[in-house]
Amino acid sequence: MAKMYENVREEILPANTVLIAGGGPIGLLLAIVLSHHGTRSVLLERNLTTTKWPKMDLTNARSMEMMRRLGLSDSIRALGVPPGISFKVLISSGLAAKDPITKWLLPSVDDFTARINGTNDGTQPREPWQRISQIVFEAWIKERCEKDSMVDARYGWKVTHVEEVDGKVETTATMLSTGETTKFVSEYAVGCDGASSIVRKSLDIPLDGGPV
Secondary structure, three states, rough: OOOEEEEEEEEEEOOOOEEOOOOOHHHHEEEEEHHHOOOOOOEEEOOOOOOOOOOOOOHHHHOOOHHHHOOOOOHHHHHHHOOOOOOOOOEEOOOOOOOOOOOOOOOHHHHHHHHHOOOOOOOOOOOOOOOOOHHHHHHHHHHHHHHHHOOEEEEOOEEEEEEEEEOEEEEEEOOOOOOOOOEEEEEEEEEOOOOOOOOHHOOOOOOOOOOO
């Protein structure tokens, strides 16, 4: 339901709908998790497209366990580095160096799976890790969200302020292409908008550690 108040449009989200501020990998994955459990969400992301810069490289074992519970692990592995290829990292002083300074030994998915299957004492995760670039992962999960009827993903919306009013959450956001401002009223809101989070700053939640 939408209303207009002094050039600010108000949109009241249906009951039990979660507003997600930020559509990076965390916000997108949260929308998928909520959908998996039968909960609708509205996701606001200021960028129109997913990242084009090298970011996340290795999805760790615990995250892959969560992907398995959501039925996503096989799809992620099909997009990532093939299971027989080692994830070993060589740290070198340059491409012309004869030998690496040191090595970070990370087994392939196949080798990790064999270790898990051969060690049934509770010390191993259920799933191996997976090497997949965030460029690939984020574009793939964005497409899944856009096809999910439980997820209302809106791109080009910049969240500018969040506050709690009378037991509700009021999230103010601007559509960058038009300058239109909307106040979204919801029962729940989640900040997935990174280290410089507007949600965190609006609610005066301190940041542990430095900005980097």
